[in-house]
Amino acid sequence: MGTYRDTNEEDLVAEVKGRRLFELDIERLGKLTGMVAVLHGPSLDDGVCMEMVYAYAVGVPVVVMTSDFQTYSLTADGPRFDFPDPLVQAAATSLIRVARLAGEPPVDTPKTRFKIFADRNDSQVGRALDATAESLFDLLAQRPATASLRDGAGLFAFVEQSPYLAGQGDVVALVQGAGYTVRTPARFVDSDPVAAARHDLAKALASDVLVADVSGPETPPGAALLIGAAVARRTRIAAYQPRPGFTHADGREPNWRNLMIQYAVSAHLTDSAALDDWLRS
Structure with a gap:
Protein backbone atom coordinates (compact mmCIF):
# COMPACT_ATOMS: atom_id res chain seq x y z
CA MET A 1 0.00 0.00 0.00
CA GLY A 2 1.04 3.64 0.05
CA THR A 3 3.66 4.79 2.51
CA TYR A 4 4.16 8.08 4.29
CA ARG A 5 5.98 10.56 2.06
CA ASP A 6 8.37 13.13 3.53
CA THR A 7 10.53 15.42 1.41
CA ASN A 8 12.72 16.30 4.43
CA GLU A 9 12.61 20.01 3.63
CA GLU A 10 14.68 21.10 6.62
CA ASP A 11 17.77 19.19 5.45
CA LEU A 12 17.25 19.56 1.71
CA VAL A 13 19.93 21.50 -0.16
CA ALA A 14 19.07 22.61 -3.71
CA GLU A 15 19.72 25.56 -5.97
CA VAL A 16 15.98 26.26 -6.20
CA LYS A 17 14.54 24.59 -3.12
CA GLY A 18 10.84 24.95 -3.89
CA ARG A 19 11.20 23.47 -7.35
CA ARG A 20 13.22 20.55 -5.99
CA LEU A 21 10.55 19.87 -3.36
CA PHE A 22 7.94 19.81 -6.12
CA GLU A 23 10.04 17.39 -8.20
CA LEU A 24 10.50 15.06 -5.23
CA ASP A 25 6.79 15.14 -4.48
CA ILE A 26 5.81 14.31 -8.07
CA GLU A 27 8.37 11.50 -8.14
CA ARG A 28 6.87 9.97 -5.01
CA LEU A 29 3.30 10.48 -6.18
CA GLY A 30 4.22 8.37 -9.19
CA LYS A 31 5.12 5.45 -6.91
CA LEU A 32 1.97 5.39 -4.76
CA THR A 33 -0.48 2.52 -4.56
CA GLY A 34 -2.79 4.32 -2.12
CA MET A 35 -3.25 7.78 -0.63
CA VAL A 36 -4.74 9.19 2.57
CA ALA A 37 -5.67 12.87 2.28
CA VAL A 38 -6.44 14.70 5.53
CA LEU A 39 -8.76 17.64 4.87
CA HIS A 40 -10.65 19.78 7.34
CA GLY A 41 -12.78 22.91 7.35
CA PRO A 42 -13.83 25.45 4.74
CA SER A 43 -10.25 26.41 3.79
CA LEU A 44 -8.69 23.28 2.28
CA ASP A 45 -4.94 22.93 1.81
CA ASP A 46 -4.27 23.56 -1.88
CA GLY A 47 -1.19 21.33 -1.97
CA VAL A 48 -3.11 18.34 -0.61
CA CYS A 49 -5.96 18.99 -3.07
CA MET A 50 -3.52 19.04 -5.99
CA GLU A 51 -1.85 15.81 -4.82
CA MET A 52 -5.06 13.86 -4.20
CA VAL A 53 -6.48 14.45 -7.68
CA TYR A 54 -3.12 13.69 -9.25
CA ALA A 55 -3.45 10.31 -7.53
CA TYR A 56 -7.07 9.97 -8.70
CA ALA A 57 -6.11 10.71 -12.31
CA VAL A 58 -3.51 7.92 -12.39
CA GLY A 59 -5.85 5.37 -10.81
CA VAL A 60 -4.62 5.41 -7.20
CA PRO A 61 -7.37 4.97 -4.57
CA VAL A 62 -7.74 8.03 -2.35
CA VAL A 63 -9.17 7.85 1.17
CA VAL A 64 -10.15 11.28 2.47
CA MET A 65 -10.26 11.66 6.26
CA THR A 66 -11.94 14.57 8.02
CA SER A 67 -13.13 15.45 11.51
CA ASP A 68 -15.08 18.47 10.25
CA PHE A 69 -18.53 18.67 11.87
CA GLN A 70 -19.82 20.93 9.08
CA THR A 71 -21.34 19.98 5.76
CA TYR A 72 -22.01 22.36 2.89
CA SER A 73 -24.75 23.25 0.40
CA LEU A 74 -25.47 25.83 -2.28
CA THR A 75 -28.76 26.91 -0.69
CA ALA A 76 -30.08 26.72 2.86
CA ASP A 77 -32.20 23.65 2.11
CA GLY A 78 -30.28 22.28 -0.88
CA PRO A 79 -28.46 18.93 -1.14
CA ARG A 80 -25.44 18.73 1.13
CA PHE A 81 -21.89 17.71 0.34
CA ASP A 82 -18.94 17.06 2.63
CA PHE A 83 -16.51 19.77 1.56
CA PRO A 84 -16.75 23.36 0.29
CA ASP A 85 -16.11 22.11 -3.25
CA PRO A 86 -17.96 18.91 -4.29
CA LEU A 87 -14.99 18.02 -6.51
CA VAL A 88 -13.35 16.57 -3.38
CA GLN A 89 -16.09 13.94 -3.11
CA ALA A 90 -15.94 13.31 -6.84
CA ALA A 91 -12.27 12.34 -6.57
CA ALA A 92 -12.42 10.45 -3.26
CA THR A 93 -12.58 6.67 -3.49
CA SER A 94 -13.63 6.54 0.15
CA LEU A 95 -14.52 9.14 2.78
CA ILE A 96 -13.98 8.75 6.51
CA ARG A 97 -15.79 11.35 8.60
CA VAL A 98 -15.52 11.38 12.39
CA ALA A 99 -17.43 14.52 13.22
CA ARG A 100 -17.98 14.18 16.95
CA LEU A 101 -15.71 13.63 19.89
CA ALA A 102 -15.46 10.11 21.20
CA GLY A 103 -17.12 9.25 24.49
CA GLU A 104 -15.30 10.18 27.65
CA PRO A 105 -12.50 7.66 28.29
CA PRO A 106 -12.36 5.84 31.64
CA VAL A 107 -10.81 7.95 34.40
CA ASP A 108 -8.34 5.98 36.51
CA THR A 109 -6.89 9.01 38.21
CA PRO A 110 -8.28 12.51 38.75
CA LYS A 111 -8.00 14.64 35.59
CA THR A 112 -8.64 18.25 34.77
CA ARG A 113 -11.39 19.03 32.28
CA PHE A 114 -8.66 20.05 29.83
CA LYS A 115 -6.97 16.67 30.09
CA ILE A 116 -10.31 14.90 29.64
CA PHE A 117 -11.03 16.99 26.53
CA ALA A 118 -7.56 16.21 25.11
CA ASP A 119 -8.08 12.49 25.75
CA ARG A 120 -11.42 12.58 23.95
CA ASN A 121 -9.75 14.27 20.97
CA ASP A 122 -7.01 11.64 20.95
CA SER A 123 -9.62 8.90 21.03
CA GLN A 124 -11.54 10.51 18.14
CA VAL A 125 -8.39 10.80 16.02
CA GLY A 126 -7.49 7.20 16.82
CA ARG A 127 -10.90 5.98 15.65
CA ALA A 128 -10.59 8.00 12.46
CA LEU A 129 -7.12 6.62 11.72
CA ASP A 130 -8.25 3.04 12.33
CA ALA A 131 -11.23 3.46 9.99
CA THR A 132 -9.04 5.15 7.36
CA ALA A 133 -6.42 2.40 7.41
CA GLU A 134 -9.10 -0.28 7.19
CA SER A 135 -10.74 1.46 4.23
CA LEU A 136 -7.44 1.86 2.39
CA PHE A 137 -6.51 -1.78 2.82
CA ASP A 138 -9.93 -2.83 1.51
CA LEU A 139 -9.65 -0.80 -1.69
CA LEU A 140 -8.28 -2.12 -4.95
CA ALA A 141 -6.56 0.35 -7.23
CA GLN A 142 -8.92 1.18 -10.07
CA ARG A 143 -8.36 3.71 -12.81
CA PRO A 144 -11.27 6.16 -12.50
CA ALA A 145 -13.80 6.33 -15.29
CA THR A 146 -12.68 9.22 -17.45
CA ALA A 147 -14.43 8.47 -20.70
CA SER A 148 -13.61 10.97 -23.39
CA LEU A 149 -16.09 13.80 -23.73
CA ARG A 150 -14.66 14.99 -27.01
CA ASP A 151 -17.94 15.60 -28.78
CA GLY A 152 -16.37 17.22 -31.80
CA ALA A 153 -13.16 18.19 -33.55
CA GLY A 154 -10.85 21.01 -32.50
Missing part, protein backbone atom coordinates in the same frame (compact mmCIF):
# COMPACT_ATOMS: atom_id res chain seq x y z
CA LEU A 155 -9.30 22.09 -29.22
CA PHE A 156 -11.08 22.00 -25.86
CA ALA A 157 -10.32 24.20 -22.85
CA PHE A 158 -11.72 23.85 -19.35
CA VAL A 159 -12.02 27.22 -17.61
CA GLU A 160 -12.15 27.15 -13.80
CA GLN A 161 -12.96 30.57 -12.42
CA SER A 162 -12.11 31.75 -8.92
CA PRO A 163 -15.00 31.87 -6.43
CA TYR A 164 -13.27 34.81 -4.77
CA LEU A 165 -13.64 37.18 -7.72
CA ALA A 166 -16.79 38.06 -9.65
CA GLY A 167 -17.28 39.16 -13.24
CA GLN A 168 -14.75 36.94 -15.01
CA GLY A 169 -16.82 36.26 -18.12
CA ASP A 170 -14.13 38.00 -20.16
CA VAL A 171 -11.82 35.01 -19.53
CA VAL A 172 -14.28 32.63 -21.16
CA ALA A 173 -14.74 34.99 -24.11
CA LEU A 174 -10.97 35.35 -24.47
CA VAL A 175 -10.43 31.57 -24.53
CA GLN A 176 -13.20 31.17 -27.10
CA GLY A 177 -11.64 33.94 -29.17
CA ALA A 178 -8.36 31.99 -29.23
CA GLY A 179 -10.14 29.14 -31.02
CA TYR A 180 -11.04 26.77 -28.17
CA THR A 181 -14.32 25.09 -27.38
CA VAL A 182 -14.83 26.15 -23.76
CA ARG A 183 -16.07 23.90 -20.97
CA THR A 184 -17.06 25.48 -17.66
CA PRO A 185 -18.02 23.96 -14.28
CA ALA A 186 -21.61 22.92 -13.66
CA ARG A 187 -21.28 21.77 -10.05
CA PHE A 188 -22.19 25.11 -8.47
CA VAL A 189 -25.45 25.46 -10.40
CA ASP A 190 -26.59 21.84 -10.74
CA SER A 191 -29.28 20.32 -8.51
CA ASP A 192 -26.90 17.41 -7.80
CA PRO A 193 -23.53 19.09 -7.08
CA VAL A 194 -21.55 15.88 -6.50
CA ALA A 195 -22.75 14.21 -9.72
CA ALA A 196 -22.03 17.43 -11.60
CA ALA A 197 -18.56 17.55 -10.00
CA ARG A 198 -17.79 14.09 -11.39
CA HIS A 199 -18.82 15.36 -14.82
CA ASP A 200 -16.69 18.49 -14.39
CA LEU A 201 -13.69 16.35 -13.54
CA ALA A 202 -14.26 14.12 -16.57
CA LYS A 203 -14.59 17.19 -18.82
CA ALA A 204 -11.38 18.67 -17.45
CA LEU A 205 -9.48 15.40 -17.92
CA ALA A 206 -10.64 15.22 -21.56
CA SER A 207 -9.61 18.80 -22.39
CA ASP A 208 -6.45 20.01 -24.12
CA VAL A 209 -5.95 23.03 -21.88
CA LEU A 210 -6.86 24.01 -18.33
CA VAL A 211 -7.22 27.70 -17.54
CA ALA A 212 -7.52 28.04 -13.76
CA ASP A 213 -7.93 31.36 -11.98
CA VAL A 214 -5.94 30.87 -8.78
CA SER A 215 -6.90 34.23 -7.25
CA GLY A 216 -7.77 34.40 -3.57
CA PRO A 217 -6.17 34.04 -0.14
CA GLU A 218 -5.07 30.57 -1.27
CA THR A 219 -5.51 28.61 -4.46
CA PRO A 220 -9.26 27.83 -4.55
CA PRO A 221 -9.83 24.11 -3.84
CA GLY A 222 -11.43 23.48 -7.24
CA ALA A 223 -8.51 25.02 -9.10
CA ALA A 224 -5.98 23.05 -7.02
CA LEU A 225 -7.86 19.79 -7.60
CA LEU A 226 -8.11 20.30 -11.35
CA ILE A 227 -4.45 21.31 -11.59
CA GLY A 228 -3.51 17.99 -9.99
CA ALA A 229 -5.54 16.08 -12.58
CA ALA A 230 -4.06 18.12 -15.44
CA VAL A 231 -0.48 17.53 -14.26
CA ALA A 232 -1.09 13.78 -14.12
CA ARG A 233 -2.46 13.86 -17.68
CA ARG A 234 0.27 16.25 -18.91
CA THR A 235 -2.32 18.81 -19.93
CA ARG A 236 -1.19 22.38 -20.55
CA ILE A 237 -2.14 24.56 -17.58
CA ALA A 238 -2.43 28.33 -17.35
CA ALA A 239 -2.69 29.74 -13.84
CA TYR A 240 -4.44 33.08 -14.24
CA GLN A 241 -3.99 35.53 -11.36
CA PRO A 242 -4.65 39.19 -12.14
CA ARG A 243 -3.87 40.20 -8.54
CA PRO A 244 -0.74 38.23 -7.64
CA GLY A 245 0.83 38.08 -4.20
CA PHE A 246 3.87 36.29 -2.83
CA THR A 247 4.77 34.30 0.27
CA HIS A 248 8.28 33.90 1.66
CA ALA A 249 10.03 31.23 3.73
CA ASP A 250 13.62 30.93 4.92
CA GLY A 251 15.82 29.16 2.41
CA ARG A 252 13.15 29.07 -0.29
CA GLU A 253 12.50 31.25 -3.32
CA PRO A 254 9.39 33.50 -3.25
CA ASN A 255 6.20 31.58 -3.99
CA TRP A 256 3.15 33.13 -5.67
CA ARG A 257 1.06 30.13 -4.53
CA ASN A 258 1.64 26.83 -2.78
CA LEU A 259 4.82 25.47 -4.38
CA MET A 260 2.94 22.39 -5.67
CA ILE A 261 0.73 24.77 -7.65
CA GLN A 262 3.55 27.08 -8.64
CA TYR A 263 5.60 24.40 -10.36
CA ALA A 264 2.72 22.28 -11.65
CA VAL A 265 1.46 24.89 -14.09
CA SER A 266 2.79 25.64 -17.56
CA ALA A 267 2.45 29.40 -17.18
CA HIS A 268 1.55 31.98 -14.53
CA LEU A 269 -0.26 34.85 -16.23
CA THR A 270 -1.39 38.13 -14.72
CA ASP A 271 -3.32 39.85 -17.53
CA SER A 272 -5.60 39.02 -20.43
CA ALA A 273 -3.03 39.90 -23.10
CA ALA A 274 -0.54 37.39 -21.68
CA LEU A 275 -3.27 34.74 -21.46
CA ASP A 276 -4.27 35.36 -25.08
CA ASP A 277 -0.64 35.08 -26.23
CA TRP A 278 -0.20 31.81 -24.28
CA LEU A 279 -3.38 30.27 -25.72
CA ARG A 280 -2.28 31.06 -29.26
CA SER A 281 1.28 29.82 -28.80
